[in-house]
Amino acid sequence: MKLSKYTIYSTPTCHYCHLLKDWLKENHVAFEEKDVASDVEARQEMVAKSHQLGVPVSIVQLDDSGTMREEIVIGFDQMRLGQLLDIG
Amino acid sequence: MEEKFDVIIVGAGAAGLTAALYAARRQLSTVVFGKDLGGQTSTTMDIENYPGIDFSTGPALMNNFADQAKKFGAQIKLVGIADIKKRGEQDFWVKAEDGSEYGAKTIILAFGKHHRALDVSGEKEFRNKGVVYCATCDAPLFSDKTVAVVGGGSAAFDAVLLLTKIAKKIYLVHRRDTFRAEEILVKRAQANDKVELVLNATVQKIIGNSFVTGLVIQTPMGEQTLNVDGVFVEIGSVVGSEFIRELVQLNAAGEIVIDHVNQTTTPGVFAAGDATTVPFKQTVISAGEGAKAALAAYNYIQGLSADTQSADQGYIK
Numbered sequence: 001m002k003l004s005k006y007t008i009y010s011t012p013t014c015h016y017c018h019l020l021k022d023w024l025k026e027n028h029v030a031f032e033e034k035d036v037a038s039d040v041e042a043r044q045e046m047v048a049k050s051h052q053l054g055v056p057v058s059i060v061q062l063d064d065s066g067t068m069r070e071e072i073v074i075g076f077d078q079m080r081l082g083q084l085l086d087i088g
Numbered sequence: 089m090e091e092k093f094d095v096i097i098v099g100a101g102a103a104g105l106t107a108a109l110y111a112a113r114r115q116l117s118t119v120v121f122g123k124d125l126g127g128q129t130s131t132t133m134d135i136e137n138y139p140g141i142d143f144s145t146g147p148a149l150m151n152n153f154a155d156q157a158k159k160f161g162a163q164i165k166l167v168g169i170a171d172i173k174k175r176g177e178q179d180f181w182v183k184a185e186d187g188s189e190y191g192a193k194t195i196i197l198a199f200g201k202h203h204r205a206l207d208v209s210g211e212k213e214f215r216n217k218g219v220v221y222c223a224t225c226d227a228p229l230f231s232d233k234t235v236a237v238v239g240g241g242s243a244a245f246d247a248v249l250l251l252t253k254i255a256k257k258i259y260l261v262h263r264r265d266t267f268r269a270e271e272i273l274v275k276r277a278q279a280n281d282k283v284e285l286v287l288n289a290t291v292q293k294i295i296g297n298s299f300v301t302g303l304v305i306q307t308p309m310g311e312q313t314l315n316v317d318g319v320f321v322e323i324g325s326v327v328g329s330e331f332i333r334e335l336v337q338l339n340a341a342g343e344i345v346i347d348h349v350n351q352t353t354t355p356g357v358f359a360a361g362d363a364t365t366v367p368f369k370q371t372v373i374s375a376g377e378g379a380k381a382a383l384a385a386y387n388y389i390q391g392l393s394a395d396t397q398s399a400d401q402g403y404i405k
Binding site: 013015017055074078 | 146167217318
């Protein structure tokens with residue numbers, strides 16, 4: 001299983017978003033960031049995908065030997081993300 | 089193999105990070121465990137009362153605290169602590185929430201407080217669906233919306249003032265008609281046209297469909313529903329000290345009982361900041377308390393009495 005795309009929905013003032021991003025950088029995980037404070041379209045997208053309004057939201061697209069799978073993680077859930085990304 | 093430290097600090101807020109700075113500068117091997125970095129200070133948007141810092145956001149100030157502690161050798165691990173037990177003289181066993189285990193000569197408890205829940209119907213159901221506990225995190229999602237902030241302390245007014253820059257209308261719902269908040273914050277809120285104070289009102293329930301649509305309150309005029317898209321809960325905080333109930337003495341509010349040099353009732357266990365009985369929950373006070381706890385822990389490791397004054401105390405270059 002390997003990571004094909006990592007997207008974060010965040011706000012500039014969200015402390016947990018910064019922690020999450022720092023943690024991803026430390027572990028050399030590339031990600032795309034969408035600011036839901038200024039980008040209304042991204043906000044609607046996040047609500048549609050996660051059915052909630054809290055940030056951060058991670059959309060983790062994984063390539064499971066050719067089969068694509070999408071995991072949605074709400075908050076900075078280090079343990080769950082660690083498992084998904086195989087980071088100890 | 090179990091990793092051993094001179095000091096294990098539980099909590100990475102103002103108290104814990106300052107304790108780490110002081111312990112590391114005393115050349116004690118030091119690790120800080122925290123579920124998140126910065127504690128409650130990090131959920132405050134505008135810090136204007138930390139001496140020497142004219143203005144900072146909470147997260148920026150706490151990042152500086154963390155960087156400074158790391159500069160002198162302290163480690164910071166973003167994981168909570170599940171259990172602590174005394175094994176012997178200057179020997180504690182610590183288990184983290186990820187299952188890893190550590191040994192320590194001394195412990196500094198500085199895990200602060202976390203938000204208090206309203207405990208009304210709809211609160212859990214609509215959590216992150218309009219019910220917000222971290223205004224600085226989630227306020228931007230409520231641009232041009234109508235929201236309610238529940239509470240009467242400085243945190244509630246901090247949230248109200250932040251929301252005046254974002255939301256269309258803000259109700260401040262408070263169960264009394266007086267406020268614990270700093271007067272300067274109350275005045276700023278009262279002067280803002282977007283803010284409506286709803287006083288002597290208790291929250292009955294939070295209603296909605298997929299997301300919050302309203303807040304039902306009881307007022308002297310009877311029951312009333314405020315049509316809101318968001319409910320910001322800012323009614324104070326509680327100490328999550330259950331996991332150390334066996335280790336140290338707590339007061340009725342769950343706060344850790346300490347003496348003037350931050351010693352708990354268990355030798356070798358020190359405590360600092362909002363999790364303790366020290367009055368006035370403020371970043372600057374927590375920082376000072378953290379420094380005291382670290383110096384007392386240093387004395388304890390040296391076999392000295394906790395309040396021993398070193399000639400160089402507080403000034404090591």
